[in-house]
Amino acid sequence: MTRPTRPLSPHLGIYKWQLHMAMSILHRSTGVFLGLGLLAMAWWLMSIAQGPDAYSEFITYASSLFGRLVLFGFTYSLIYHFLNGLRHLLWDTGRGLDVESVRKSGMLTMLLSVLLTVAVWVYGYSVIGKF
Amino acid sequence: MRTDLGKVRGLGSAKGGTSHWWAQRVTAIGLVPLTVWFIVSLAALTGADHPTMVAWISNPFVTVLLSLFIISGFYHLKLGGQVIIEDYVHQDGVKLVSLLLLKFATLAVGLASFVALLKISFGS
Numbered sequence: 578m579t580r581p582t583r584p585l586s587p588h589l590g591i592y593k594w595q596l597h598m599a600m601s602i603l604h605r606s607t608g609v610f611l612g613l614g615l616l617a618m619a620w621w622l623m624s625i626a627q628g629p630d631a632y633s634e635f636i637t638y639a640s641s642l643f644g645r646l647v648l649f650g651f652t653y654s655l656i657y658h659f660l661n662g663l664r665h666l667l668w669d670t671g672r673g674l675d676v677e678s679v680r681k682s683g684m685l686t687m688l689l690s691v692l693l694t695v696a697v698w699v700y701g702y703s704v705i706g707k708f
Numbered sequence: 709m710r711t712d713l714g715k716v717r718g719l720g721s722a723k724g725g726t727s728h729w730w731a732q733r734v735t736a737i738g739l740v741p742l743t744v745w746f747i748v749s750l751a752a753l754t755g756a757d758h759p760t761m762v763a764w765i766s767n768p769f770v771t772v773l774l775s776l777f778i779i780s781g782f783y784h785l786k787l788g789g790q791v792i793i794e795d796y797v798h799q800d801g802v803k804l805v806s807l808l809l810l811k812f813a814t815l816a817v818g819l820a821s822f823v824a825l826l827k828i829s830f831g832s
């Protein structure tokens with residue numbers, strides 16, 4: 578049988594970039610990146626379990642410039658995904674779903690995720706007396 | 709004559725959509741307090757040496773909280789990853805293999821983390 582021709586939604590590429598769309602994509606990307614974070618956490622725990630030598634080898638990698646960049650990425654991803662996850666949970670209760678509330682909580686999440694990530698790193702560096 | 713829609717109407721998706729959705733929320737809610745605790749604790753442990761780490765992890769409260777973080781984290785990743793695979797992989801064979809790999813990988817790495825945690829806590 579022939580299917581009736583119904584209108585199709587336009588291809589993704591023609592949509593104008595908007596805050597909500599970018600934040601939704603970021604939630605998914607940070608979720609995937611945090612999967613790698615859990616892998617790193619497994620490596621961290623394994624190295625401690627294996628003893629001081631394995632642990633100091635882990636620390637050598639983790640404290641290198643590249644290691645710090647990755648750890649900074651994990652921190653930001655976790656904080657962003659956490660805050661945006663709270664928004665998802667709020668929406669699931671049927672609250673905060675109108676356009677204006679979504680925009681406001683979105684802005685707040687973007688701002689807080691950056692501020693909190695920096696705060697955590699400043700705190701971390703202050704613990705080792707480097708800040 | 710029946711339309712495609714008519715053929716499938718009432719049959720349902722034959723999948724556990726609701727329970728999957730719910731489990732994803734339960735793990736997310738559990739992860740809320742655990743994540744706050746995890747970030748603050750690790751930041752406070754910046755630069756800690758091996759004995760300090762072992763002493764911290766061996767504290768029973770920490771052992772329990774880390775266990776919960778590992779279990780809910782890996783379970784949440786398995787559920788979330790499944791949705792992503794189902795969104796992007798449409799070929800049945802490839803989809804099945806990807807889902808199996810995700811399942812095995814999250815189980816294996818999660819178990820490795822948990823075993824390492826117990827080994828540290830109870831001493832080698």
Ligand code: HEM
Pocket residue numbers: 604605607608609611612615658659660661662663665666732733736737739740743781782784785787788789791792
């Ligand atoms: C252990 C670290 C975490 C990992 C590896 C992780 C991973 C993921 C992944 C892969 C997804 C699927 C994304 C998608 O379908 O687009 C997801 C979704 C979700 N995550 Fe996480 N997550 C973590 C922590 C958290 C935390 C702390 C929260 C706190 C609220 C959270 C809340 C959510 C929610 C509500 C969803 C569903 C979003 C939706 O319906 O589209 N996650 N997560």
